[in-house]
Amino acid sequence: MDLLKTVYHKFREPWGSREQAVLSTKTAVTLFCAACSLQTGSEVSELxxxxxxxxxxxxxxxxxxxxxxxxxxxxxxxxxxxxxxxxxxxxxxxxxxxxxxxxxxxxxxxxxxxxxxxxxxxxxxxxxxxxxxxxxxxxxxxxxxxxxxxxxxxxxxxxxxxxxxxxxxxxxxxxxxxxxxxxxxxxxxxxxxxxxxxxxxxxxxxxxxxxxxxxxxxxxxxxxxxxxxxxxxxxxxxxxxxxxxxxxxxxxxxxxxxxxxxxxxxxxxxxxxxxxxxxxxxxxxxxxxxxxxxxxxxxxxxxxxxxxxxxxxxxxxxxxxxxxxxxxxxxxxxxxxxxxxxxxxxxxxxxxxxxxxLRQETDYPPPAIYTNTQKHLPVDVRADHAKLIEEVGAAGTVLVKNVNNTLPLKKPKFLCVYGYDATLKASPWQNRDRYSGAYDENFGWNTFNGTLITGGGSGSNSPPYVVSPFQALQERVTKDKGILRWDFHSDNPAEPYVNADACLVFINAYASESFDRTSLTDEFSDRLVLNVASWCANTIVVIHSAGIRTVDAWITHPNITATLFAGLPGQESGHSLTSILYGDINPSGRLPYTVARSESDYGRLLNSSVSADPFPQDSFTEGLLIDYRHFDKHQITPRFEFGFGLSYTSFAYANLSASTTATTKNLLAEFPDPNIPVVQGGHPALWDIVAVARCTVTNTGPVDGAEIAQLYVSVPRAGGEDSESPVRQLRGFVKVGPLAPGQREEAVFELTRRDLSVWDVVAQQWRLRRGVYRVWVGASSRDLRVGGSVVVG
The missing domain is CATH 3.20.20.300 (Glycoside hydrolase, family 3, N-terminal domain)
Structure with missing residues (x-):
């Protein structure tokens, strides 16, 4: 411990010159290695x-x-x-x-x-x-x-x-x-x-x-x-x-x-x-x-x-x-x-x-930043951004379950709405029924406090208003001359409405700067979903989530007919959602993470480090194998894989072709020419297109829709084995469409030198490995429809 303290002070001391900085750093690293050797009994060379x-x-x-x-x-x-x-x-x-x-x-x-x-x-x-x-x-x-x-x-x-x-x-x-x-x-x-x-x-x-x-x-x-x-x-x-x-x-x-x-x-x-x-x-x-x-x-x-x-x-x-x-x-x-x-x-x-x-020296607006207590003329910069926010909100909504075409809704006359996340009003036992725009005052600051549109901390935002799911549903039901029943607070709604066309259950999963999540689920929300599903044969679950949310407590329940991961959609939340629910927009969102069947499936990547040591460490020993790469490498079946998402139509993939580009110079060179100056973003050769893959995507279903075609690549193993490399990794995606039923479109994926390279730790340079690069295109990281290869060398 005394030696570790010496290392600590060596790193923190005010170095007087660059030469002293280098010397001090080298000394500190040497001391650290010696400290590790003393504590573990291992040789420094084995660390x-x-x-x-x-x-x-x-x-x-x-x-x-x-x-x-x-x-x-x-x-x-x-x-x-x-x-x-x-x-x-x-x-x-x-x-x-x-x-x-x-x-x-x-x-x-x-x-x-x-x-x-x-x-x-x-x-x-x-x-x-x-x-x-x-x-x-x-x-x-x-x-x-x-x-x-x-x-x-x-x-x-x-x-x-x-x-x-x-x-x-x-x-x-x-x-x-x-x-x-x-x-x-x-x-x-x-x-x-x-x-x-x-x-x-x-x-x-x-x-x-x-x-x-x-x-x-x-x-x-x-x-x-x-x-x-x-x-x-x-x-x-x-x-x-x-x-x-x-x-x-x-x-x-x-x-x-x-x-x-x-x-x-x-x-x-x-x-x-x-x-x-x-x-x-x-x-x-x-x-x-x-x-x-x-x-x-x-x-x-x-x-x-x-x-x-x-x-x-x-x-x-x-x-x-x-x-x-x-x-x-x-x-x-x-x-x-x-x-x-x-x-x-x-x-x-x-x-x-x-x-x-960025030419800010000429006619740049002066800062118009005010506290809530300052009297000032409004400086309204919103323009028509609400339309874009609604569009992005809908495009990022991911449909993960849809039994027997439950969705889209077909002008239902009777809807039941349940759950704290459906509306702006918090539960009566929470004293946070307000939004002030302050650091941690967000809608959905924790479970049970209303609909979640963003997370907490410095990355949060200040909505001018929030269109809640309940508000947007009321607008639709009113237009269709229907009725609504609701309960925003209870986890066991007392009165079943057996005549309801559908029951929508809204839950969320909050996260914030300054602390890590303690669970990827919560018992209150799971009970709520199961209690409603126990009597409602058409239960639709909507999750507003700040990240991964496990669903195996209820996802296979036969009365749960549809489930959506509605993310953190911003101020137009309700409008974005109802455009999906009612079929104005065919969902095309895809999961940007893997949803496991059990939290334990994430292994050591589930929790943050909990070391109480004064010098806490977290060694990323998993290397490149995080999220779907971890699941693929260890052959763990996820509940919903990275890149997964359903549509109201279906798509077929065919005719994959992949080849190196004829115009690419020095493709087989191990490293880009070191005599070419580096520009912002790295060596210019890293951004050269060295291969192109193409395939056709056809809408084989009954309605218009867009498909997210995803390309995954497997890099050749070094010497036949390479435990550090992922089984495959995303290296392209294209939003195809929207396509009408029967319409076909070609998806084109341009692969750069960087996309196909690995980092050579000895040469300190990106390197194309010689060999066969396997290529797949499909609808997710595990729904791979067509395959091919590119040969380098």
Whole structure:
């Protein structure tokens, strides 16, 4: 323990120079390995890779080499920075009190304003006259790149309209490794390819609206338990991961956001391979800025900075929400040579370059951010976003059971509605019948408190109103001259209505920042469903869920005829749902995660780490095998697999063809040409299309509908065996249609070099393996309709 304390202080000490930083890091790693050897009795050489984060110094200076837009932005930024004093430069790198969630320093004499930062990934939090968009996990469930982009564009326009320079989103960290993770709903699925598609499309949409996007949290922020250092619990969890997994799983989706020009990245709270993420030089200097060519700035999560000069040298550019360990201390460090003036200049250049890149220096709206107690004129930025929110809400709704065409409803005259999630009104024993827009005041803040449209914490939003399922059902039933009966509070409704056409039961599963879920189900809701199903022969269950929700307590009950995972759909929740229930829209949503039959099927990936150690560890020994990859590898049958979702029609797949592209140069080269400069998003060759797969999809059913065709790839094994690789992994999806009955359309999947590559930990490069790549296309990760192969080498 004494040796571990020495390691702890060695990592936290204020390093005086880059050379000292390297020496200190090497010393700390050596001490850590020695400590492990002493505690376990094993030789250092036998220890696993986990926990090693090689130092990468110095922090590389940005140069705007990605494209002409970045080059111009850097020219403008460098010109301004060259005219600034050290004190002015330091002032730009820190947060100040202000109206926004974060506010940078300003330099009035040079026309540099304070930049406004605000949450979050699903709407401008805590404000009036803004929209409440669907959560990230719901957007991912659409499997629709066009809607992902439109979502980002609308979201960005609201931030822009309120004068917010930097929007804190989208999120791919957490990726969803831990099934009960409290913030999984903010992210864009448990699969890096799907999450990457969402990260790229949303980032492009937000920045097309003129707002700097901030992909977060970089990197390995996969649980809420002990995510931060506190004086009572001690250090934050250390997420320890091997190099291949780091690249192929967790950094993978961020590459798409960078490729689309992301101007900022937020580093995370926890430790990564034993070094706090906001001072981890391997993550920020090595991977983000060197390997992926990041041109923008790295901002700390709020109060996430854990050191001074060390974090600056490791690649952190901006600390929020105040001075942290910087301010006057950073000025002194530059004056005494501890921090080079080149580094502080690069920090400021990186902060200002995205400002110029998105042309925010010209006619950008001033911040219109107010507290609830401030009297102000309304600044309404919602436009017609309600229509898009309703469309995305419906597109991300997943039908998982539909016996004998129970749905769509056929103008029923008598509906019964049950469950706390059906309406806005909370149960009488809860004293939370209000919404104020504050940090944790959300609809559905816990079970039994009304319909759930978002999760809790900084990723929540501020709805101008909420269309509840009950409200929308009333509108439909009134139009059809029918009747409704309801009970929102009891788990055992007293009076059965035997003449009802259908009984709809609404339940939810809440999650929030600051804590992880304790269960993927709850007894109250399960009792409610079973009690209604005990007498109602046509019971339809609707789940608004912040993530995985197990259903085996009741899903096979013969009276439960239909079930929908309705996600976190935002303010138009009821309208989105009823458009599916009544068949105005044929459901096409797909599950962005795996729903197990039993919670224990997730194995060690069910719970966050519960270590009480002062230096808590969580080694990601499962490697690449999370979610459906875990189920496939261990041959576990899920209840509903990743990518699963039903339709009101049916589809047939045929005529799969797959081949390498004739125009691809050097396809068989093991590594991309190292002489070609890296651009933002990685080596340009990684984005070359190296193979194309095609198949036909035909609507064989009775009504119009769209199909989500999904492509999965199996990478050749190294030397015949490769226990680290998934059985197959998603590498393409296309929304086909809507198609009329009998109509056929070709689905085309373009595969990039990155899609088919693995990360070579020795060469430190992406590599195409020679051999046969198996390819499947189908309706889910386990409903694979047609197969083929591509040969490399």
């Amino acid at each position: 696993p890779y986990y926990g090693l984060s090689p130092p990468v110094y110095p922090s590389p200076a940005g140069n705007g080499s990605t494209n002409a837009g970045w080059a111009s932005a850097y020219d403008h930024a460098q010109n301004l920075v060259s005219r600034m004093t050290v004190e002015e430069k330091v002032n730009i790198t820190r947060g100040w009190p202000g109206a926004c969630a974060g506010n940078t320093g300003e330099v009035p004499r040079l026309g540099i304003p304070s930049l406004c930062f605000a949450d979050g990934p699903s709407g401008l939090r805590g404000q009036e006259f803004v929209s409440a968009f669907p959560a990230g996990i719901h957007v991912a469930a659409t499997f629709d790149r066009h809607l992902m982009y439109q979502h980002g564009r609308a979201l960005g326009s609201e931030f822009h309209g309120r004068g917010v320079n930097v929007a804190l989103g989208p999120a791919a960290g957490p990726l969803g490794r831990v099934a009960r993770g409290g913030r999984n709903w903010e992210g864009l699925s448990n699969d890096p390819y799907l999450a990457g598609a969402g990260m790229g499309a949303i980032t492009r949409g937000m920045q097309d609206a003129g707002v700097i996007a901030t992909p977060k949290h970089w990197l390995l922020n996969e649980q809420e338990f002990r995510r931060r250092w506190t004086p009572t619990t001690g250090d934050a969890i250390s997420a320890n991961v091997d190099d291949r997994t780091l690249h192929e799983l967790y950094a993978f989706p961020f590459m798409d956001a960078l490729r689309e020009g992301a101007g900022a990245v937020m580093c995370s709270y926890q430790r990564a391979n034993h070094s706090y993420a906001c001072q981890n030089s391997k993550l920020m200097n090595g991977i983000l800025k060197i390997e992926l060519g990041f041109e923008g700035f790295v901002v700390s999560d709020w109060d996430g900075q854990m050191s001074g000069v060390a974090s600056a040298n490791a690649g952190l550019d901006l600390v929020m929400p105040n001075a942290g360990f910087w301010g006057d201390n950073l000025t002194q460090a530059v004056r005494n040579g501890t921090l080079s003036e080149e580094r502080i200049s690069d920090m400021v250049t990186r902060i200002l370059a995205p400002w110029f890149y």
